[in-house]
Amino acid sequence: MSKLVATCSRIREPNRRMAEETQRFLDSKTKPRRSLGRLEDLACQISAIRGTSEPEPPRKAIVVMGADHGVAEEGVSAYPQEVTGQMLLNFARGGAAINVLARHAGAQVVVVDMGVKVPLPAVPEIRVHRIGPGTRNFTKGPAMTREEVVAAVEVGTRIAEELVRDGVSLLGIGDMGIGNTTAASALVAVFTGAPAEEVAGRGTGIDDVAFKRKVDVIRRGIAVNYPDPQDGLDALAKVGGFEIAGLAGVILGGAASGVPIVVDGFICGAAALAATRIASLTAGYLISSHRSVEVGHQLVLQALGTKPLLDLDLRLGEGTGAALAMNLVEASLYILRDMATFTAAGVSDSGA
Incomplete structure (x- = not known):
């Protein structure tokens, strides 16, 4: 049995009875019933996932995966490709927005190189699990082989399982990769059936000309590769990215370990959609953190059946x-x- 199959076989539906018990406990608190709204929903969801009506406040970690994309050569980003590696080094030094916000939240940041084009200097703060020097240009054929995408997903499952063994009980996911909004848009178009112009956004801030080019790139990538919307691995291999596949693996590994996963924005949402196609029960373990300004993110949230906790016009990722x-x-x-x-x-x- 492969690592991926074994991981998926361990995923169980969250315990609904525990969620109901937790809600009764919340109803006994000194407040009108349900007056804390979605905070109560969160507590019930965590209880169902953790299998106890009294889960302790969590130890937190955010896995940030980075990789380069061959499709970037089509001019779909406002930034040059070397920014991917530069930002991973910035994460390692603690200087990025994710580092600041994670420190505020008391969360560990785990930085993973899944396949930056040019290998980075060795630094202990970056875990190196390179599948290759970036994916291939998916307008000319699949971004990855089936073997590569399975390897990337399994990296994510192992990292999640390792963190849970070390005591982490709440996982978050984040991304970095120039060109990855194009890959994510293609994946969302595949999984939802929406046309390219309804899922593609401005990403890092591209102009109208680049946006039209991006829409065309997404259409061509799907037409060339015929990704299967019911097969998460096939879709990832055809139009995805190493880091998106790895993040899908973090979700699978977290769910298999009975830990909730807080999903970031659009790219991470595409990874979550892929994870639910690989193992449908992962949906019950997902917490959508926010509504991105990326236009396709609303389609992602609808497809996942989740409601975001925040709406702050974020579009950074990480x-x-x-x-x-x-x-x-x-x-x-x-x-x-x-x-x-x-x-x-x-x-x-x-009693009210």
Whole structure:
């Protein structure tokens, strides 16, 4: 049995009975019923995933994966490809937005090189799991082989499992890769059936000419490769990226280990869609952190059946939205653990 098949076989549906028990416990707290709204939903979801009505506030980690994309040679980004590696080094030094927000959230940042075009200097803060020097240009054929995409997914599953063994109980995912909004847009078009112009966004800030080129690139990539929308691995191999496949693996590994995953924006959402095509039960483990300004992200959220916690006009990636949302997840569990019940506080309960 392969690593990927074994991982998927361990994924179980979250415990609905535990969620109901947690809601009854929340109803006993000194507040009107359901008055904390989605914080209560979060606590119930975490309880269902963790299998206990009293989950402790989590130890947090955000896995940020980076890789380059062959499709960048089509001129779909406002930034040169070398920025991918430069930003991974910035993450390693702690100087990026994700580092600032993760420190605020008390989350570890795990930086992974899944396949930057030019190998980076060896630094201990970057885990190197290079599948290759970037994917191939998917307008000319598949971005990856089936073997490469499985290898990338399995990197993610192993990292997630390792972090959970070390005590992490809340995972977040983030991305870095020049050209990866084009790959993500192609994946979302495949999985949702939406036309390219409805999923493609401005990414790093491209102009009208580059946007039209991007839409054409997505159409051509899908037409050339015929990715299967029901086969997450096939779609990833045909039009995806090493880091997107790796992040799908983090989701699969986290779900198999009974840990919730906070999903960042559009690119991470595409990875989540791929993960649900590989193992449908992963959907119950996902927490959508925010609504990106990328136009296709709304389609992603609808396809996942999730409602984002935040709407801040973010479009950076890196896991920044996930870091912000982790504070809300943690707050929901502190309410569950620390808030007094009507009985303990000597407060009359109206039952409303």
